[in-house]
Amino acid sequence: MAKKVALIFGVTGQDGSYLSEFLIKKKYIVHGVKRRSSSINTQRVDHIYQDPHESKKNFILHYGDMTDATSISKLISMIKPNEIYNLAAQSHVAVSFEIPEYTANADALGTLRILEAIKFHGLEKKSKFYQAGTSEMYGKVQSVPQNEKTNFYPLSPYGVAKLYAHWITINYRQAYGIFAANGILFNHESPRRGETFVTKKIVSALCKIKVGLQKKLFLGNISSKRDWGHAKDYVVAMWKILQQKKPDDFVIATGKQYSIKQFVNLVCKEIKLDITWKGKGLREKAFSKDGKILIECDNRYIRPLDVNTLLGNASKARKKLKWKPAHNINQLIKDMVSAEFKSIN
Ligand code: NAP
Ligand code: G4F
Numbered sequence: 001m002a003k004k005v006a007l008i009f010g011v012t013g014q015d016g017s018y019l020s021e022f023l024i025k026k027k028y029i030v031h032g033v034k035r036r037s038s039s040i041n042t043q044r045v046d047h048i049y050q051d052p053h054e055s056k057k058n059f060i061l062h063y064g065d066m067t068d069a070t071s072i073s074k075l076i077s078m079i080k081p082n083e084i085y086n087l088a089a090q091s092h093v094a095v096s097f098e099i100p101e102y103t104a105n106a107d108a109l110g111t112l113r114i115l116e117a118i119k120f121h122g123l124e125k126k127s128k129f130y131q132a133g134t135s136e137m138y139g140k141v142q143s144v145p146q147n148e149k150t151n152f153y154p155l156s157p158y159g160v161a162k163l164y165a166h167w168i169t170i171n172y173r174q175a176y177g178i179f180a181a182n183g184i185l186f187n188h189e190s191p192r193r194g195e196t197f198v199t200k201k202i203v204s205a206l207c208k209i210k211v212g213l214q215k216k217l218f219l220g221n222i223s224s225k226r227d228w229g230h231a232k233d234y235v236v237a238m239w240k241i242l243q244q245k246k247p248d249d250f251v252i253a254t255g256k257q258y259s260i261k262q263f264v265n266l267v268c269k270e271i272k273l274d275i276t277w278k279g280k281g282l283r284e285k286a287f288s289k290d291g292k293i294l295i296e297c298d299n300r301y302i303r304p305l306d307v308n309t310l311l312g313n314a315s316k317a318r319k320k321l322k323w324k325p326a327h328n329i330n331q332l333i334k335d336m337v338s339a340e341f342k343s344i345n
Pocket of ligand 1: 009010011012013014015016033034035037041064065066067086087088089090091092106132133134135184185186187188189194
């Protein structure tokens with residue numbers, strides 16, 4: 001039987017790298033789209049590319065950009081993939097307040113560009129499409145916990161752009177019969193998480209503080225709560241979503257939430273770093289045993305608007321996809337901490 005062919009936009013990101021590994025294990029041929037940058041941006045997939053068994057044969061990288069319709073259209077018509085995963089995005093919520101127009105172009109119109117290419121090249125029945133939707137679309141949450149029926153109320157340019165992508169995916173599914181599906185994924189982390197997302201920033205800084213390589217960690221709003229899973233589990237859900245008989249939308253989450261402060265405390269427990277919190281609100285600080293300030297708030301990390309709480313209900317995915325997370329928060333933290341110490345030593 002011929003191998004299935006997947007095309008991943010955003011292959012160089014956290015999820016793109018885990019999804020590539022997962023699909024290659026399932027004997028797919030994986031084409032990935034990377035964008036041109038002035039410094040190397042393929043670190044997360046270099047190990048696949050350099051593997052003599054996978055390189056050239058099963059894992060092929062192409063240049064492209066979500067803001068460039070021609071490159072997207074050319075790749076889709078040339079590869080004619082069985083499955084397209086759109087994981088490419090300007091994915092940082094705080095940054096989306098700084099570059100809202102670019103975020104809309106890449107995250108909202110980028111999705112439209114892929115869907116249009118599928119339609120234009122007559123691949124409606126050939127290419128299934130997965131859109132990387134986000135719990136950030138729930139924003140000012142309208143009910144707790146959030147599921148597929150919860151109303152959206154995005155609070156950031158990123159959330160608004162992703163909401164356009166969500167609805168245009170449904171629109172192309174209904175109008176043109178494309179197998180187009182949305183995953184509404186709650187926060188998921190890993191050792192490969194981008195350095196400026198809060199979990200990675202905390203793990204990286206606290207491990208360095210523990211071994212004397214860093215003095216302080218500056219954070220923003222530590223009272224906001226997130227439902228954090230492991231990226232390795234979440235890419236399995238993406239694939240399962242495209243293996244269904246009919247295209248549909250699914251919330252993917254753990255159903256447990258922790259505040260940023262609780263996450264800090266769990267990491268400290270894992271690495272045996274004694275801290276004591278003192279003060280309230282933005283003045284709250286964490287001190288070492290000998291009274292040094294280890295963590296404090298910096299206004300630079302406070303967003304114009306923040307999503308204070310996110311908690312997902314993934315019962316539909318548990319039932320229909322037979323998906324459930326294999327990692328809990330402690331296993332996630334263990335994995336991130338151990339990778340961090342390896343990279344420091
Ligand atoms: P990530 O690590 O930031 O990866 C984003 C990927 O998109 C990278 O490969 C990046 O390339 C690429 N990209 C950015 N702008 C692009 C452009 N203009 N053209 C082409 N590629 C571009 O994000 P992630 O955590 O893996 O998340 C994957 C997707 O899921 C994203 O769409 C994100 O918005 C969404 N999502 C993530 C979470 C989460 O908690 N991780 C939750 C819900 C939804 P470079 O490597 O060159 O930067
Ligand atoms: O780690 P974060 O930047 O993730 P955020 O904003 O929830 O977005 C991530 O998850 C979304 C899914 O809901 C994805 F769609 C999106 O692409 C991205 O992957 O921030 C989490 C929370 C926020 O409330 C933020 O205000 O942590 C708070 N925070 C406190 N101090 C901080 C910091 N966030 C960052 N990045 N850096 C800080 O110093």
